Amino acid sequence: MNNTKLIVSHAPFWHDGDSLFQLNLNYLIALLPAALFGILQFGATALGVLTLSVAFAMLWETIMNLVSRQDMTIGNLESAVIGLLFGMMLPATAPWWIVVIGTFVCVVIGKYIFGGTGGNPFHPTLVGMAILMMSWPVYFDFDAAYVSYEFDFTALAPLAAVKFQGAGAAELFPVGGLLAGQEVGAIGAVFGLGLIIGGVYLILRGYTRWEIVVSFLAGIIITGGLFSLTNPDAYPSPLFHLFSGYTLLGAFFLATENSSSPVNRIPMLIYGFLGGFMIILMRNIGAYADGTVLAILLINLVNPLIDNIRPKALGKGVTNA
């Protein structure tokens, strides 16, 4: 028998070299500006939350791999991204156990039980967020979270302020300030500019689909604009919505998550727009101050349905063959 065994595989024998590791690594890179700013703004506790979150997300994934005797999958960094996103959506004062439980819910209930990588019908981080926000709403009250902090800007969570004090409160938050992170909120969601830079980086690198981002933002601007036009006293301007709360994080990093978003162009546009529309609806007439989390979960839910709108395949439309 010949001992030189060749590799036998199927065509193609070339690959463009991309991988899930690359994808998630780029996500992490893109998230860095906003995350770093959060640490600067909210101090060491923010760093603690982020580290704990990433570490535990990866730990849970490792544990589940071990328990179910699967191959190790933490190498593709997916759980790191989930963990980082989760941490970035928390206030810097979140207690450690929220992070531990939250990452467990994200990784295990949000992802693992649906079959792990690629199987999750909803964004795992958002599943964790939604469940936690339902269980312990107190810890997601950003106004309460930062009472002991001193800021040189209005120390109020913009969306909550608008919700409870009316649209007039929006004037406390100039758009420039929001972009520069002069607001109170989740660690990674306050620095609008950083999020935009990261998001654009991902789009340019081809790791997120611009259609979703653009239509998502368009959904917010158009719907918010309509509301604002009909009753400017009751409803703040669309730009305020755009740069406050989780909106930018949602548009660039959450709605675009691969396995829970559409891949065809028209569905992507519908999907994004619907997300923006729902956010405004929930903020303006619904019960929630933010709503990004549930709005994106909702569009995740309709994703399988709308993603059926796709171009006809070659030779499928041919009759009379």
Next chain:
Amino acid sequence: MREMISMVVVLTVLTAVSGGLLAAIKSGTELRIEEQVLKFQKAPAIAQIFTDVSNDPLAERFNVETEGTTLQVFPGKLEDGGTAVAFETKGKGGYGGDVGLMVGINTDNDQIIAVRVTTHSETPGLGARAKDDPSFVSQFADLSLEENLDLKNNNGSIDAMSGATITSQAVCLAAIQAQELYKKLKPEILKQIQ
């Protein structure tokens, strides 16, 4: 044909027997059920409203007829010698159905003594706080019946529970209903108390 007849007969007999049986049981348990309703639904609310009455409002309850329905009224003798009444109204449009509200009114100064939610099927943690957490319903205490008992959104004087606007609305509706009923039936009620 026989099959058809048997189908009709069997079904008819069965339903008839069922109807008879249920009617019998109904009449057998009717009294006991009424007691239970009093004991579990109304008694706790009344006890909370009339914290210091000298009589037994439950025992002294009486009915007032109004527009074809019967209103059960629980009279209370206040410590200061005044009289008060409590009765229950239903607030429409709760999150999970109607919200029952027991409203206690001081007949002397037409002020609300207190209100308590009796029945509801609201979401736990949100709407259900209307019953479990008195901070919301305590807003009604000592309000005059002349006040607008609606939510602040509707130019009333009541703050809605955060996250449970609908339930709050239903409670307010029940209070407003009580307000109207009381205004209408006050003479009748006062007559009965004497």
Next chain:
Amino acid sequence: MAQSLAKEFTKGLWAELPPFRLVLGLCPVLAVTKTVENGLGMGIATTFVLVFSNLLVSMLRNVIPTKVRIACYIVIIATFVTIVEFLAQAFAYPLFLALGIFIPLIVVNCIVLGRAEAFASKNTPVMAIADGLGIGIGFTLSLGAIGLVREFLGAGTITIWGGTPVFDMTSVFANFQPFGFMIEAPGAFVALGLMLAVMNLIPSK
């Protein structure tokens, strides 16, 4: 006879344990298991209906024509359901309040009609009672178990009877903050789904 009687009874406790093994009758399972007490109460009510409707269906099994059998069974079941409703109001009023609309809905619980059709209509009254009792007790225990999980996690308490918790986590950890999600509607689905998965890991025989 005694052996098969025991078999019919015990199968409902494990091998055909509703709702875990049969995956039926989920609506009350999801809706009323906010506390152990509610779960058990619903289970007992269902057991009552199961046993008596099984008995009656079995007794009348030769009389009822095939074409109207569903209607007949349903009338029988509905009758007992109404009786339960009366009894619950008369003797366990708080429970009646907690179970709300779900008592009348026992009538459409697939388990009840399913047992009537699959078992009672083909077996003797004694067997039918054993079956009804077994399935009913299994159902009650399952509801209790789900209630336990949901209540303990979601509220940090355990309420077995009478509305007062027999256990409260806050007495152990003063700062305990329950996992409120479990008490909520979505939590009901998730809790049941995960418990079902745990049951799947345990072989049915």
Next chain:
Amino acid sequence: MLEALLFMLGIGALCGIVLSLSSKVFYVYEDPRIAQVENNLAGANCGGCGFAGCSAAAEAIVSGKEAPSLCIINSKEGVEAVSRIMGVDAGSAEPPMSYNMCEGGNRAADKYHYMGVSSCKAMAVVFGGKRVCGVGCIGLGDCVKACKFDAVYMGPDGHPVVIDEKCVGCGACQKSCPKDIIEVKTLTEKLMKFNQKHDPLAPCAQTCPAEINIPRYINQLKNGQYKEAVQTIRMRNPLPLACGRVCPHPCENECRRGVEDEPVSINQLKRFVADYEMNSGSRLPITCAPDTGKKVAVIGGGPAGLSCAFFLRRIGHQVDIFEAMPKLGGIIRYGIPEYRLPKKVLDWEIQGILDLGIKAFTHVRFGEDFGLGSLMASGYNAVFMGIGAWKDYALGIEGEDLDGCYKGIDWLQRFSSGQEMKLGKTAAVVGGGNSAIDCVRTLIRLGLEKVYIVYRRTRNEMPANEVEIVAAEEEGIEFVFLAAPTRVIGDDDGKAIGLEYLKMELGEPDASGRRRPVPVEGSETVLDVDMVISAISQAPDPSFKDKDPHTRMDDLELTRWNTIDSDPATLQSSIPYIFTGGDAATGPALVVDAIGGGRRAARSIDLFLKGEAVVPPKDSLQNKRIHESIFTSVEGIRQIKRAKMPELHVDQRLDSMVEVDLVLPEAEAHREADRCLNCCRICYDPDTDFPIAK
């Protein structure tokens, strides 16, 4: 109260009337079975089955799209009732079980490193799979994935293992296997499976005439699963005790270990587990398929008849055996002496077969006491003729009928049945087969002074088993080779006093490769013996044909050797409902041949009884070997001596008929089993750690 009564009365009546009327008005014909099936479903309309309600499920069952067990909440009785309505026959009551035929796992070497879709199916289409072995398990576990019941798991050796308790016989694994090595079969199918060209078979299993899965039972023995090993043997051989003692084990000749070392003592191991069962004090249960209601007559209670009866019974037919002799067993009772196969052992074994519910009528001779006519009249649907070959060939020399001259089988049989026979002092037995050896070894035990064995060729050509020859030598038998008897010399009383023979020498090899003996002119020599037994060969006794009055008997064709003419693959005779097997079909052959033939005939009879065409198994490997599985060299073997069969010392055995060969001790048996390379077609486990192939 009254309102309630009236209200319910009204609404009940209304509903009843509407429903009853509409059931007439809107009557639509549908397959009545749908309603019947629906009545036997749980009726909860729960949708758990994935169908929209019970009637939809019932329709799916009736249309055959779904199994009767579709309803997830139906009781066992309900499922059975549905099966009955669907007319699913008794065969499906016999649960099929999945069975993995390749145990090679990772043993076969790889031809390449595979990268790509990780499924057997995908790999199998890439140059036939990466394993060098073309028929073996690929091991990526498509079957494990296909099984919805968790009944298949990937074993530690890289091949799937089936958990019998969980298997429901759905066949998903079989469908998923691109190599056709996981098979879902009913007991009947498993019992009636014959070696096929594409099967993963070790050379020994290919060689065994009974087609026993030898590596499997040796492996089971090795693991201490003696009972399972016995069951494995019983799938193919109903007489492991007898075979374990008398089989000349052609399998060992093909043993791959024998290429570089001594072959594994396969037969000893069979005897070990068979004796284990006998000595354990209880019989292992033998499962039978449900009754089919068909009746088969087996004529002849020898190995072929017993085998045929055993397998027919196990696949559910009713079987009666008719035996001319007083007891069952045929040649192995009457032709094999006590010291080789004790009657006690044989009785125990035959009783086990009869315990399955087979009736035996002894002392009835076909053609005389009963015939074809009477069998047909008694309602037998088919007949198996395993009448053996009991008629000795004559030497064809002068003086053969003198007093003191006997025929081998005849003599052995008369001796076995306890007939008084006059013994001489010295005896010559003519012939070189096992019967001849049996004769001489019996004679020496009877106290004869001198016993000769006279054979035309040399020791190398003797067809008897080597061990037998050695034993005979040890026991002091005198061998006269290259001697062709020419005449029996008698005295005046007609008593034999000597055997004259002509010396031979070996000439050119003939077609069979054996060197032909050529007589040496004028070399006549005389042996002084007063007994001459000719044990050269036998043929079936065709006398039944003339004695049976039934005219149909004329249609039964015989060959020129008086064997019953039959298709060698199906063993069906010229009369379609008569089948044959064993010596009656082949002429004198091995016991295992007869056992294999009995099973082959049972398969044909089963087909015949089911009204199917009696055709040979597809791609049958009957008596052929798969070329690629026969090696000329086997690497990596560390030589280990073959277990030596314990036997009674010569001193002890010569004056008694006590069994000579003894069973291997347990430790020895394990050691021997460890020598097995656990071969398959091309792969095997050598002593080294490195699995290699070809």
Next chain:
Amino acid sequence: MEYFELAIGCIFINNILLAQFLGNCPFLGTSKKMETAVGMSMAVVFVMVMAGIFTWTVDTYLLKGLGVEYLRTVSFILVIASLVQFVEMFLKKSIPGLYAGLGIFLPLITTNCAVMGACLLNISKEYSFMQALAASFFYAIGFGLALILFAGVRERINLARVPKALQDTSIGLVTAGMIALTFTAFKGMV
């Protein structure tokens, strides 16, 4: 506007499946394939509206008229069961095409607590006839919407590598929970 609010309330906020926990057995049973889900949804819409009309009439004119409200359960379920059976027979004979699409789902609806539940809710909320009609319709739409969305997600989950113990119903329930979670998004909108 009143009906619009009713619609939003019945479809999204008080979704009969996800908030009221009614009709879960067929929800899990018929959501494995999109086609079945669509068929079931249509059938539910049809039956729920019919049942809403019938039960409202029975309740208003007979039960209340005779003062035997306590017979509500018995009479409602009898009416629904008979109605379903009647419609099934009618469709089978008269409109076989429609029967093939919808009819086969009808038996599932007899024991669908969503139908019974919707009827009882109509009565307990003291809706007028038109309201009851609309509410029934919207409840059914809510049921169908949840079912179809669920089927869409479930079709994908069925193909994902869900751990064995969680497969099928188990993961279905968890997914349903997630859907219920997302439906809380509509809270407070009316």
Next chain:
Amino acid sequence: MIKRSFFALSKPKLTYDLLGSDQKAPEAIPVPGSLTLLLPETIDSTKQALITQGDAVKKGEKLKLYEDGTDYVLSPVAGTIRGFDSYSDDFGNTATYILIKPDPSKTGEEDTVGLEPEEDLDFANANLRHLPGALPFATLADENTSINTVIIAGADTDVLSDTCQFVCTAYADEMVEGTRILKRMTQVSRIFLTLPEKLQTQANFGSVQILKTDETYPSTLPAMIMKDHLGTELPAGKTPEDMGVCFIRAEALVSLARVFKTKAPVFEKVVTLIDKGGNKQRLTATLGTPLSKIFARFNVHINDSDRIIIGGPMRGFATYTPHHPVVPDMDMIIVQDRDTVTELSNTPCVNCGECIRICPANIPVNLLVRFLEADEYEEAADKYDLQSCIECGLCAFVCKARIPLYQYIRLGKHELLALRADA
């Protein structure tokens, strides 16, 4: 290898290699000591074989396995048959390989089978099927398919390859002659030659109409040519032949012309070898030459876990043995070092949508692969356009999860055929 660009907002572009202007003549590999011929027919032990070990064969002799066999090969040399065995190819195809030991002494007239070529399809089908370039005479002569268009591949169908371009420019005259012969044989009027748009060539193609093809892969695949140049969309599940279009290698026509010229079959195949360093070598080898001989000639060392690709990097196949012979349709051999082999993974699809955007046939690969993984082939074909795939391999090329998508699709098509054959 082409890597993903840093800014990958637009989809990656794979371009075909163009033939350079300074082409050396291909290096001829001498006839080796042993040839392996692949005969596309399965050994059937129940039949009496026509050839046995030790038989002497002449050059050009037609070798058939069985009397009623459906296919044949021509022996490229005179010699003796050393043996034959069965060979499992991809996707369930089996063949028989025949080992021939050439006898260098037998070069005479009597050792060669002459040929009197006729311009007749049946004659060609019976004698010229396996010429270098593999002219599809079996299809052309099939009465069930009516070919009305012939497209000569002057542009290579796979990236990196320029064999077709080389042959059709270097041997343009012969190719034109071959085209004329083919035209007379088949009576097909529509004959086109594909050539890369940017290829600078002085060759004269006479009257053959030229289709200028795009430089982007996969524009020269049959389905794309039909769509872009013939204006017909290939219906899902159909082959170009079903639509009356036949694709032929330029080299096949060159061979045809040579046969008619020399009145003897030809066996020299032009092959491009790309070694581990990516260097291109052009060579000609006798059909049946084991690749190992070619590797030896060009000092290519094959180590464990290297990969030998026959055909292009996108559509070829990897063989498991360096002894694989040169066959008539082999244009290119690529040897990849083990370090340059991209690892595949067992990760499920993450739904990133790269495949969707690059697929020239608009197939929902992300959904399709889920169904293929679950073995639901009918569903995959009905709803997810399995059969629309034109087999370019781009989806697997860009797959982030590194799923062997192309293999799944090929396997799916294969299993679907088997399923439908069963039903």
